[in-house]
Amino acid sequence: MSNLEVKSVVSKNAKLRMTVILLVVVGLYIYTSWATKSTPMDIIKGWGGFQRILTDLFPPNWSYVPAVWEKLVETIQMALIATTFAAIVSVPIFLLSASNLFPNSWIYQPVRFIMNVLRTIPDILLAIIFVGIFGVGVFPGIMALFIFSLGLLAKLMYETIEAIDMNPLDAIRASGGNTIQVIWYAVIPQVLPQFVSFSLYVFEVNVRASTVLGFVGAGGIGLLLQQQINWFNYPRVMTIIIIIFIAVVVIDLISNKIRERIV
Template identity: 40%
Template structure:
């Protein structure tokens, strides 16, 4: 087993062209880039405020939409529920397809479909988030205590009644926690989507880099860092309330 693991790792290093010497050579250029970005230029902050708000709003709308779509699909994709007996396989396969395509590729698709702008970013993050949340929600349903579900099924409750009276009351905090964690990921993802014209502050970062305005780019990166930290802190506090 050890030999097999080392062989797999060795071929991965070769195929990936891992070259520490090349990294050492490039450190000089990286250091010059860092120096060119100092000190950060605060003149970009007024224009960055609107882009930051747009970035957060893209992630927020996409997360809420994906959560609302994913809850019923997860019920259909959970093998432990009667409703998922025939739908579990197809629903899981569809969700796997949605999440297997990176959100950046989805952004390119929707930019071509609806044009440049934040709406393309919302659609891209919604589709990719559905693929992730359906899996997570379905696994949470399958791992829950089956006692309440069995009691309602044997008493003649409908599938909708089983889901609304047994599954949702027990798993609503879990669903909320997973949705908040997905919101954190979507905020970070929405930054990258701006590189392909899907709105947000990422487009400003790309523009500054292309124009060699490294001091402006470094200021925008600091803004992004603060934004991500604040979102993670807020999400963590909200998740603590849902427990």
């Protein structure tokens, strides 16, 4: 068989494989739509309800802004405290989780396992648990965000460390440097920009997450939003939504500018 014929057979096999994969994917979507009784027609059917909600939400109640601002500041403070402490505590954890720093599986595997367990617990479930322990307020929200941020930062950073250039590490080890010296002179200079960038990203995530945590009594602007929804005070609800949107956009812009300068 000539090379041209071999290429033709390979091309046909590749096309057949792609066609089968595409049919399987389309079939899965069709089955999922049937199983969940969800179709694009539901969007059209729900348009009337969407218009009714918009009518209830507008115009916003701008006189409610001072009360919302106070809770927004509280939400940002929750996210800032949780992110700061999580960033500090995560440093020894992600260092111990990196297999290229501590090749012994008895060291990095248990640490990774604990962090994986923490990441599997939804932040809102953590908030419910801490509200049950400490009562309604800001502290349960901070604790929930702290645990959530710790697991996320640890995973992002140990994966970053395992992808760094190993030549500086090997050079320091070859010259007699210990593990602390390897970390300080070879690892930290390579991963510090990513660490700051990931910490800023986690802070952004925590600001959004803290809004939801308020629905279970974990403080912040979410608690205020839940109250107004329960009271069917939709103009105030719209005011809160607009302020949250503006705050998140501003935080994203500032964070992106900082990350651009660091990375």
